[in-house]
Amino acid sequence: MATIYEVSKLAGVSLATVSRVMNKTANVSQKTKLKVEKAMLDLGYKPNSVAISLASKRSDCVGILVTQLDGMFFGSMMNGIESELTKQRKHLVITAGHNVEHDERAGIDFLKSRNCDALIIHAEVLSDEYLIELSQGDTPIYILNRHIPEIAERCIHLDNQYGSYLATKHVIKAGHTEVLHISGPRYRKDAQERIIGFKQAMYEAGLPVNESHIFEGDYGHSGGAAAIDYFMQQRLSFTSIVCANDHLAVGAMARLRDFDKIPGEQIAIMGFDDMPFADCTYPKLTTIRYPIREMGKLAADYVLKDVYKVQQKIPPSSFEPTLVIRDSVLNLSK
Amino acid sequence: MATIYEVSKLAGVSLATVSRVMNKTANVSQKTKLKVEKAMLDLGYKPNSVAISLASKRSDCVGILVTQLDGMFFGSMMNGIESELTKQRKHLVITAGHNVEHDERAGIDFLKSRNCDALIIHAEVLSDEYLIELSQGDTPIYILNRHIPEIAERCIHLDNQYGSYLATKHVIKAGHTEVLHISGPRYRKDAQERIIGFKQAMYEAGLPVNESHIFEGDYGHSGGAAAIDYFMQQRLSFTSIVCANDHLAVGAMARLRDFDKIPGEQIAIMGFDDMPFADCTYPKLTTIRYPIREMGKLAADYVLKDVYKVQQKIPPSSFEPTLVIRDSVLNLSK
């Protein structure tokens, strides 16, 4: 790999001049500029971004912390971020936290040690205190899918509780009184919030909520299936299930059929997130739209504006969960 | 951020010694070692990996090029890679190529300029020649989902054509004679191969293949829906569709229902990839298993073994597409 030094030698100029034509940081005469550019081409010169980063203390990289690299949710989130950043030739470095405090911490440490210019964080288990402290460091951070009052201006989130409330209310409005909940892992904030929203709507309607009516799944298909197994084994009587995400809903629908219960007809199923496949299931999934891709984009736009000073048209953003009615929640009164 | 120099000052040793205790690269007396460790703790010292990378010419990072960050396929692939690498405290830097030559090139350039120790590449549009040349550079590369004879030892792939052949044959065996194909974008190698496999099985069975029986989709749900719209508009008579991936299949199944054609009963649907949701659709999707996660893991294992000299038990790997029979292809003869 050719270095800037070799380019300067070949072009017969100092290496400072080479640096200048690369960065357009000062005026360079047309003649020398051409000489330098030719030399770069001849040598196939590619700047070493590690050296640039060390010398300039910026990296043109923004670090992302997600829980895992697979799954539609994080896929959409990363895609949203990437699509915005790429436009401005910024790169992303991604680490996975795996729902484990150590990994989340290590991930953030790594991103910071790589001189990331900013961090976009989806942390599951890190404490609010830690994040607050982190926000006071020299690397700007933006927090996705979480609300921390002390640093609200850094948080892009959506009211999970209200979303779940909406979902449950829709089911109740459709005439259901025996409604169960399949939640996500309880140590996850969003899962907790969705449980609360569920309970809130139930209480409001004067419907009983028993802890045994809530199954703790894993946010994956298998969690939905396990929930059905559990509910059936408990011989619970129910006509509807509010699921904490679409994956759980899909898993539940499939397992329900194994028990000859037809989702959408005998059992109403409510999803959450409105993942891309939600309108391709059968029955099509009624769910709560969670615009994670747009939220990712917004986070990226903030970074672009705050850190890279690229003028961004940032829309007046307030993300609200909204009900998307499709076919999986039948109206009992009809 | 504290530097190694400050640590050395606080500990009263030279910075070389500090480097030694960090890297256990030479013997250090117990006493000074403790002094240094205390100093590091007191200062909350975190090594700057950019500086390490510049000085040592390694980064403990492996670069990944994928087409996009969302979608189950790439999710599984990244997850497989990450799960192996994380075990050995190696990180990954991910770039997206977007099916565009410029982006793929730029992605690779970026990864190399970041001093990545190795590259795992899923390139769509880069030429074989380019990749062959790249493989001769100083950064080891591993190529996923593609076969280039000249550098076969760097390629981890699977026989797409044979997989598609298997799929089509299964449908034919089930008694179908009017079978259509929904393909992926034709500029993609795997899509081309799957088309060939489809045609091969059809020819072998003496069944007619008309180019109008093949619809070029986008590998997403919408492509599947668009295909059905097209087929219906053409007033084609058909009882089965071989889809180039599961997303297309799911999209097609949903759209089929809009036309009151019941997938799995009136129309046989064959998928490809066996994505995690394939056993949660209704009807459950008969498909070809494409073990992309395992292939990602293998690529990571190669890197670990070849580049990082970490002993890996690498199984005698040859990935074969296999038929996964579920419920979406009905047997006409029964």
Add this chain to the structure above:
DNA sequence: TTGTAGGCGTTATCAT
């Protein structure tokens, strides 16, 4: 407009 030289935070090679 162009060149010189110090610095970014480590590693690594010599000495001692």
Add this chain to the structure above:
DNA sequence: ATGATAACGCCTACAA
């Protein structure tokens, strides 16, 4: 066992 002191490849005042 420990300490100087060059690299590493680039940026950036400061000079010229």
